Amino acid sequence: MRGRRSAIPTAAEEPGRYAVEMRGVHKAFGAVTVLDDVDLAVRRGEFVGLVGPSGAGKSTLLRLVNGMHTVERGSVRTLGTDPATCSRRGLRALRTKVGFAFQQFGLVGRLSAMENVLMGALATLRWPRYGVMSYPRALRVAALENLDRVGMADQRFQRCDTLSGGQQQRVAVARTLMQGPQLILADEPVASLDPASSALVLDILRRISREDDISVLCSLHQVELALANADRIVALRAGRVVLDEAADTLTADRLRTVYGTGDGTDG
Amino acid sequence: MADGGPAPAPPRPRAVLEPGRLRPPVRPASLAVGALPVAGVVLTGVAFWWIGVSVPSLLAGLGDTLALLRRMLPPDLPPAPGLLSAVVETLLIAVAGTGIATLVSLPLAFAASRSHGSARLVRGVARLVIVLTRVVPTLVFAILFVRVFGLGPLAGGLAVAVHSVGMIAKLATDVIDEADPLPAEAVRACGARRWHVAVSTVVPRVLPSLVSIVLYRLDINIRASAVLGLVGAGGIGVALQTALGGLDYDRAAGIIGVIIALILVLEVLSVATRKRVGAAVPDRTTKGHVLPVSAGARHDVGWDRGRILRFAAVAATVVLFVVSVWSLEPAPQRLLDAWPNLRQLLTGMWPPAFSSDIVLGVLESLLMAIAAAVVGSAGGLVLALLTARGIAPWRPLATAARALVVVLRGVPDLVYALLFVAALGLGPFAGLLALWISCTALAAKFFTDSLEELDAVPRQALESVGATRPQVFLGATWPQFVPAFTGNGLFVVDLALRESIVLGIVGAGGIGYLMQESVATLSYDVTSAIVIVIAVVVYGIETIAQAARRQLLGR
Ligand SMILES: Nc1ncnc2c1ncn2[C@@H]1O[C@H](COP(=O)(O)OP(=O)(O)O)[C@@H](O)[C@H]1O
């Protein structure tokens, strides 16, 4: 298990090869240690599945990557930048290149799919916007293309709270595409979806990752979905990395035994 | 199709680039929602013009008000024994009124409820009583009852009681109607009588919500009791009226300070009690579903500590209620003496004498209320954005704004009106300023609550897109907030209207002055006409506000 350390070269050896690089990361909320000495790397264009029981620290890890949380010890480099040392403006610039998909989608339910997608391009605009028509035409065209890529172009003017969960997550993915991201972080994007929608959403994510050479770090609850979609699997348990392997050499049973099916509160 | 070979899959048509496809369709519903604020702003303009509000007049008013505030310093407290008894009398009026109202409301609510099969006529009468008592403000009843029962807390307690009947019974009816009908049907199927059904299946389930409705009402009634004295109906307001009448502004400031302190203490207590009782307060913003009290299913029947405490609390409540009613001095002789007055009042009321003055007065009240609610909502929104957790930009400023709102809310509207009348003279200008302040505080509280209830994920999503703070606000926070903003704004109009009706009692414009004068000159036919117009207008606004709120917030 300790062998994984050697698998990660330092940034100096091979700059730009990694979209995400975490070394010896330690994170606690008050007295509760959530992440403990975590090493993790995501290569450019790679789809990494992050599995682990709930409470293992998956969300916390993802939030460290785009600077929503900051580490106590260790280092995080996202697309070559340490989010913790960024100014507010620098952090915004970094986040522009990093898409984030939430389990609860993060769409504004009262607004249309189109407007929600357009908001992904806010960082390229100076002023606040309200209403689809307040966005430049070029962005509206781009939004429509991105909606088309996730198969939601026909519902573009439907209110998001009238869409199904799977449709909402597809809209959320289209929103991240508006950023032109180099990296997409997805926090249990399919945890509240039915099996068919889950498969569809992950399929779209993987296809986008391939076509646009976008790195994806996606936390998942279900072992099978992770194995079917990821290039590499990282398993977290109680804040520690307990497995880091290419998906094609891994079987579901072994993955399950390694990270356990407990609730993560043990250990 | 026939010209041979497996045709390549046609490329997906990318016809999505036509300009029309990029423009969202127009929705009538969103136009209507957009029209509401526009109408509000237009009516505010009309009201400002009518009342003569302008930047110079506001600046002059500010100067005069500051001069008055300077004269109020240092505040001077009345002698402790008198002060204490005035405070106690205020509290007892509220307790007695709320208690009496609760006892009357329960059967009334069952009679009015849809789900308990009362006869159509009974239900209609019950509903009418509920509406009439609800839409006429406490102070209007107080003026009438002072005529009937004479000066003192009896008139005040009864006024509080009658108005609260409408309020409590309405909420209780809703709760009863929303309670799951199945258990009731099960018991009815066993052949139980209607009252058995009510007592054994409905009461236990609606009890927690009833408790919180009554506590909530008590809170409001204590605020109301503090100003009843201004029309001679007892409580600490009598001392305030005396001090102001004698131009003793230091003393008035001291009494206002006591009122604020009293209301702040109660605010703290009521928050703590509600937490303890664990029952949800009927929720303004959502559908008012009521959570059951702590779900710990315990089947023991012995006396544990909790049961003893509960029993003690019930016993103390009963004792307190009896003491409070007794403190109103409802001697039989007094009630008998009141009978001729009451008969004179009731017979004098028919036929109502409508006049254009009444319509103009009510219109003025309405305009004052709308204008105050609009400008108050705007100011309240700013305060709420500075205060709400997760949105406020700077913690110390948020704390300061929160404290400001609590203190502003601690002063009853009528006290603001009294002060502005003292500073700026009689008329609707003083009344509008008073309502403006209280609407600002009220709106700030409502808006803060609803902003804090908003889903935080869309906000985080836009932050993670790299949007700026203003972009996050307009993109994620504001669209989510629009229904609550409009709905609560309408609620503020509704509440402001009830206040603006009575502000005239202290000479601050609107219909209240005419109302009080008609009672003073025994022109009860005018009084009844005014009450009818008030009832119609308040009921109309309430209905519109509720329908719009349901439309906006329900779903
Ligand atoms: N903001 C926070 N404050 C305090 N504790 C937190 C916070 N966020 C997460 N935690 C705790 O960190 C642990 C890991 O949480 P999380 O990263 O959400 O796990 P996962 O996403 O794998 O379910 C949990 O025990 C959780 O209670």
Ligand SMILES: [Mg+2]
């Ligand atoms: Mg999580």
